[in-house]
Amino acid sequence: xxxxxxxxxxxxxxxxxxxxxxxxxxxxxxxxxxxxxISIGTILFGVATLINFLPLPEGQLFGGSFQTTQITMxxxxxxxxxxxxxxxxxxxxxxxEENNGKIGEFFILIISTLIGMNFMISSGDFLMMYIGLELxxxxxxxxxxxxxxxxKSAEAGIKLILxxxxxxxxxxxxxxxxxxxxxxxxxxxxxxxxxxxSLQTFGFVFFVAGMAFKISLVPFHLWTADVYEGxxxxxxxxxxxxxxxxxVFTFMIILYRVFSSITAVWEPLLYTLAVATMTIGNxxxxxxENLKRFMAFSSxxxxxxxxxxxxxxxxxxxxxxxxxxxxYVFTNLAAFGVISAISEQTGKENISDYTSLYKTNPKLSxxxxxxxxxxxxxxxVAGFFGKFFLFTAAGAKGYYILVLIAVLNATVSLxxxxxxxxAMLIDKSDNPIATFKTPWPMRISLLICVAGxxxxxxxxxxxxxxxxxxxxxx
Amino acid sequence: MNILNLLIIIPVLTVIxxxxxxxxxxARVAAAAGMTLQLLxxxxxxxxxxxxxxxxxxxxxxxxxxxxxxxxxxxxxxxGVDSIAxxxxxxxxxxxxxxxxxxxxxxxxAREFFISLILLATGVxxxxxxxxxxxxxxxxxxxxxxxxxxxxxxxxxPKEYSAMKLTLMLMGGSALLVVGLLGLYFYSSSAxxxxxxxxxxxxxSFPIAMQRFFFPFLxxxxxxxxxxxxxxxxxxxxxxxxxTAVSMLHAGVLMKxxxxxxLRVAMFLLPEAANEMSWIFLILATISxxxxxxxxxxxxxxxxxxxxxxxxxxxxxxxxxxxxNKTSMNGAVLQMISHGLMTALFFALIxxxxxxxxxxxxxxxxxxxxxxxxxxxxxxxxxLASLGLPGLSGFVAEMTVFIGAFQHPDTFxxxxxxxxxxxIVVTAVYILRVVGKLLLGQIREKExxxxxxxxxxxxxxxxxxIMPIAIIGFYPSYxxxxxxxxxxxxxxxxxxxx
Numbered sequence: 001x002x003x004x005x006x007x008x009x010x011x012x013x014x015x016x017x018x019x020x021x022x023x024x025x026x027x028x029x030x031x032x033x034x035x036x037x038i039s040i041g042t043i044l045f046g047v048a049t050l051i052n053f054l055p056l057p058e059g060q061l062f063g064g065s066f067q068t069t070q071i072t073m074x075x076x077x078x079x080x081x082x083x084x085x086x087x088x089x090x091x092x093x094x095x096x097e098e099n100n101g102k103i104g105e106f107f108i109l110i111i112s113t114l115i116g117m118n119f120m121i122s123s124g125d126f127l128m129m130y131i132g133l134e135l136x137x138x139x140x141x142x143x144x145x146x147x148x149x150x151x152k153s154a155e156a157g158i159k160l161i162l163x164x165x166x167x168x169x170x171x172x173x174x175x176x177x178x179x180x181x182x183x184x185x186x187x188x189x190x191x192x193x194x195x196x197x198s199l200q201t202f203g204f205v206f207f208v209a210g211m212a213f214k215i216s217l218v219p220f221h222l223w224t225a226d227v228y229e230g231x232x233x234x235x236x237x238x239x240x241x242x243x244x245x246x247x248v249f250t251f252m253i254i255l256y257r258v259f260s261s262i263t264a265v266w267e268p269l270l271y272t273l274a275v276a277t278m279t280i281g282n283x284x285x286x287x288x289e290n291l292k293r294f295m296a297f298s299s300x301x302x303x304x305x306x307x308x309x310x311x312x313x314x315x316x317x318x319x320x321x322x323x324x325x326x327x328y329v330f331t332n333l334a335a336f337g338v339i340s341a342i343s344e345q346t347g348k349e350n351i352s353d354y355t356s357l358y359k360t361n362p363k364l365s366x367x368x369x370x371x372x373x374x375x376x377x378x379x380x381v382a383g384f385f386g387k388f389f390l391f392t393a394a395g396a397k398g399y400y401i402l403v404l405i406a407v408l409n410a411t412v413s414l415x416x417x418x419x420x421x422x423a424m425l426i427d428k429s430d431n432p433i434a435t436f437k438t439p440w441p442m443r444i445s446l447l448i449c450v451a452g453x454x455x456x457x458x459x460x461x462x463x464x465x466x467x468x469x470x471x472x473x474x
Numbered sequence: 475m476n477i478l479n480l481l482i483i484i485p486v487l488t489v490i491x492x493x494x495x496x497x498x499x500x501a502r503v504a505a506a507a508g509m510t511l512q513l514l515x516x517x518x519x520x521x522x523x524x525x526x527x528x529x530x531x532x533x534x535x536x537x538x539x540x541x542x543x544x545x546x547x548x549x550x551x552x553x554g555v556d557s558i559a560x561x562x563x564x565x566x567x568x569x570x571x572x573x574x575x576x577x578x579x580x581x582x583x584a585r586e587f588f589i590s591l592i593l594l595a596t597g598v599x600x601x602x603x604x605x606x607x608x609x610x611x612x613x614x615x616x617x618x619x620x621x622x623x624x625x626x627x628x629x630x631x632p633k634e635y636s637a638m639k640l641t642l643m644l645m646g647g648s649a650l651l652v653v654g655l656l657g658l659y660f661y662s663s664s665a666x667x668x669x670x671x672x673x674x675x676x677x678x679s680f681p682i683a684m685q686r687f688f689f690p691f692l693x694x695x696x697x698x699x700x701x702x703x704x705x706x707x708x709x710x711x712x713x714x715x716x717x718t719a720v721s722m723l724h725a726g727v728l729m730k731x732x733x734x735x736x737l738r739v740a741m742f743l744l745p746e747a748a749n750e751m752s753w754i755f756l757i758l759a760t761i762s763x764x765x766x767x768x769x770x771x772x773x774x775x776x777x778x779x780x781x782x783x784x785x786x787x788x789x790x791x792x793x794x795x796x797x798x799n800k801t802s803m804n805g806a807v808l809q810m811i812s813h814g815l816m817t818a819l820f821f822a823l824i825x826x827x828x829x830x831x832x833x834x835x836x837x838x839x840x841x842x843x844x845x846x847x848x849x850x851x852x853x854x855x856x857x858l859a860s861l862g863l864p865g866l867s868g869f870v871a872e873m874t875v876f877i878g879a880f881q882h883p884d885t886f887x888x889x890x891x892x893x894x895x896x897x898i899v900v901t902a903v904y905i906l907r908v909v910g911k912l913l914l915g916q917i918r919e920k921e922x923x924x925x926x927x928x929x930x931x932x933x934x935x936x937x938x939x940i941m942p943i944a945i946i947g948f949y950p951s952y953x954x955x956x957x958x959x960x961x962x963x964x965x966x967x968x969x970x971x972x
Contacts, residue, residue, distance in 0.1 A: 316546075319546075373618075373619055378615055378616075378618050378619055379612045379613075379615045379616050380612070380616060384612065384615065388608075388611075388652070389547070391652055391656060392547065392656060392659070395653075395656035395657070395659070395660055396660060398660070400653055400656070400657060400687075403652065403653050403656060404649070404650075404653045404691075407648075407649035407650075407652045407653065408646065408649050410645075410649065411642060411645040411646050411649050414618075414641065414642060414645050415638065415642060418622060418638060418641065421622070421623075421626075422626060422634060422638075425623060425626065425627055426626040426627055426633075426634060426637075427634075460543050460544045460545070460549075463544055463546075464544070464545055464546065467546045
């Protein structure tokens with residue numbers, strides 16, 4: 001190992017550096033200056049995001065435990081961008097009186113979980129993956145319980161940590177079978193020893209169940225709505241986009257890398273999970289009043305769509321999923337940005353509170369409208385391309401019935417996305433949310449999101465780039 | 475630069491222009507200017523298309539241009555038009571043009587209204603110029619956002635319900651389409667590179683099992699938009715709640731997308747299955763025709779009457795397409811164009827009358843002929859065109875359809891045709907009933923006497939629509955003969971295996 005090989009862990013090391021800087025900086029800042037940490041953290045993180053776009057040779061470290069490829073770098077960049085947008089959206093919230101002493105914590109916790117996710121994505125063995133997963137999960141519970149005097153937030157934290165512990169246990173139990181039957185935890189060794197073995201299948205199913213908790217697939221989704229509702233808006237945004245994205249990426253990489261020989265086992269499994277997740281997620285989303293719960297079920301339904309891409313198993317599948325997640329980051333964060341801005345200003349989080357929003361805050365409501373249509377998959381916004389390619393991926397496998405179920409679900413989802421649009425533009429209210437000026441960091445974040453929503457769909461070169469760096473089973 | 479791209483660029487620039495206008499006056503002027511330019515472009519397109527045809531360009535599609543978009547998926551932005559498409563484009567620009575003038579007095583969120591309306595039109599233009607099915611589908615779906623907003627915000631009556639119903643039902647239709655399109659796409663790889671290109675796909679003969687599976691998806695998917703029974707229920711609610719210009723555009727043009735899609739995509743690409751299954755859809759289309767006509771009799775609301783009549787007339791389009799011979803298909807396209815103009819005129823007039831009476835219930839009106847003669851005469855003309863009076867476009871279209879349909883010697887087709895022709899009588903009943911109640915007889919309210927007759931912008935809107943109806947009525951042979959060069963290959967493909 002030489003210095004150059006540390007370069008492969010560039011993103012992780014820089015993030016660790018930022019955490020350390022913030023830790024030290026927090027000690028030496030006076031209480032009245034604490035809010036400066038927000039800018040420092042965001043700017044440092046922005047630089048890290050940019051650095052990670054620089055090209056890097058592929059390679060592995062620690063005897064294959066840690067692997068860096070073009071696609072993992074790109075996945076990490078997607079997550080970085082998501083976190084950067086979340087930071088921008090958290091400015092006003094963090095400046096509140098009661099958060100003054102906890103600003104450093106917020107950045108440190110989020111970046112720690114992000115480091116964990118980076119390790120998950122780059123892992124070359126199950127141990128590294130598990131450590132990454134735990135690092136990504138435990139600080140998350142602290143984040144969910146960030147508003148410690150709010151009962152809901154505390155409840156969210158405890159729910160998250162309990163379900164995560166359970167799911168980690170299940171995952172580990174599954175992995176122990178894999179280890180027991182193959183004699184190794186290294187992906188490269190495991191893959192050649194996986195075969196038609198019922199113990200391995202047993203272990204595999206537990207592994208899938210564990211991951212399904214993290215991605216919140218039905219029937220492992222029950223924690224999602226409560227946690228999303230209880231956690232502070234910005235943490236919810238982070239959970240629904242970055243945390244979910246990392247789990248999806250890891251799950252996909254491991255399926256393609258390690259379990260490539262037992263596609264016959266996981267295809268029907270994912271098929272069932274996809275149908276259940278889309279349908280149940282959609283049906284529950286129909287009746288939600290609280291926007292955070294609404295977004296929770298919407299994100300569950302979206303996870304069901306993502307499975308369509310994962311299931312494809314080839315280069316096409318990976319491209320589609322990464323491309324979709326890229327779009328999803330901007331789309332979902334645009335929605336959460338608006339929700340956060342309004343919740344910060346007025347404390348209101350229900351769909352009915354948004355009545356006549358277009359009259360008073362036309363820009364915010366247009367952004368939310370775009371994001372809703374992008375989530376529903378309506379052109380010309382990027383969500384259409386993301387969804388259509390997911391359907392294409394499933395079609396490539398010949399699963400036309402699944403495609404039909406998925407598109408019908410997309411139609412159902414349009415109903416609840418339209419409910420938000422209807423409240424904002426059509427319904428009349430006597431006392432709508434008053435006109436207010438959004439703070440500039442939020443504006444920047446929303447601008448980035450809107451640009452992403454408009455641009456990514458038409459920018460076929462991004463798709464092409466992802467395709468070139470993706471890999472598939474065959 | 476390809477003139478077809480202009481058809482997309484002009485509306486988009488118009489939308490951008492409207493964004494920068496200050497009030498409703500600026501918005502409507504910008505919209506009218508943009509759509510005038512669009513109408514001129516369409517006219518130039520029609521002229522240059524037939525000039526090229528005359529010059530000996532025999533390709534099925536002209537003005538082709540292609541740009542590779544998603545390389546690995548072989549998705550292209552690819553445009554081109556055949557003679558059906560150019561006429562449909564002209565129809566669309568006429569209807570949009572008339573629609574802008576029919577909504578001249580909109581003040582509530584006028585900028586947003588015109589932006590949505592023109593975006594909706596952009597989707598339609600894009601649909602007709604697309605050769606690549608992905609682009610076609612993209613433009614088709616583009617209509618969803620503006621449509622929902624237009625009906626939901628500026629509509630009347632139970633508008634939230636209608637907007638939601640219409641949007642969801644049409645989205646359900648496109649759900650079926652996605653499956654069908656993906657089927658075509660993946661099966662195309664058996665005969666060369668995988669493709670969404672209509673022209674490439676038309677060279678492939680797909681295996682019959684595949685055709686049987688995917689044809690219903692495509693046909694029903696487009697058929698929902700063409701108000702195929704029993705999936706027509708969005709139409710009466712949607713059209714009656716929509717604001718005038720949207721009803722015009724939707725009933726006039728968007729419903730034709732359904733017929734055009736059924737013809738161009740479903741039947742043209744999957745001919746064997748179309749032949750095999752035509753009887754099922756023929757029965758449904760016949761039901762549409764008769765049911766729509768009878769439905770219209772019972773209604774008292776002017777817009778509902780016209781919406782049901784649209785169901786009937788669009789059923790006739792599908793009916794004619796499924797008869798699958800040259801005459802009937804020619805009639806189908808004529809009917810699309812004729813009904814597009816006629817129904818747009820109807821909805822425009824209903825909007826204008828409603829703007830004065832503030833009711834659409836025919837029982838509460840009467841004697842309007844004396845107060846607003848211009849609008850009333852126009853209404854009579856629209857009505858006569860609708861019931862198929864010779865000299866107007868409706869007669870030409872329906873006559874061609876029924877002659878074509880009756881060419882089939884077998885009992886099934888003949889019985890269907892005979893049942894369908896009864897709709898002509900029923901149409902006469904509801905049209906004449908409305909004319910009698912609405913325009914003739916006693917004036918019900920005193921205030922009706924003070925109604926002003928059509929304003930200049932209303933006159934523009936009405937005249938622009940009546941002219942082509944009369945031209946087609948008197949001189950249909952040019953239109954119908956030009957349609958044949960697009961229809962011949964389709965019919966040959968459909969009848970090749972018989």
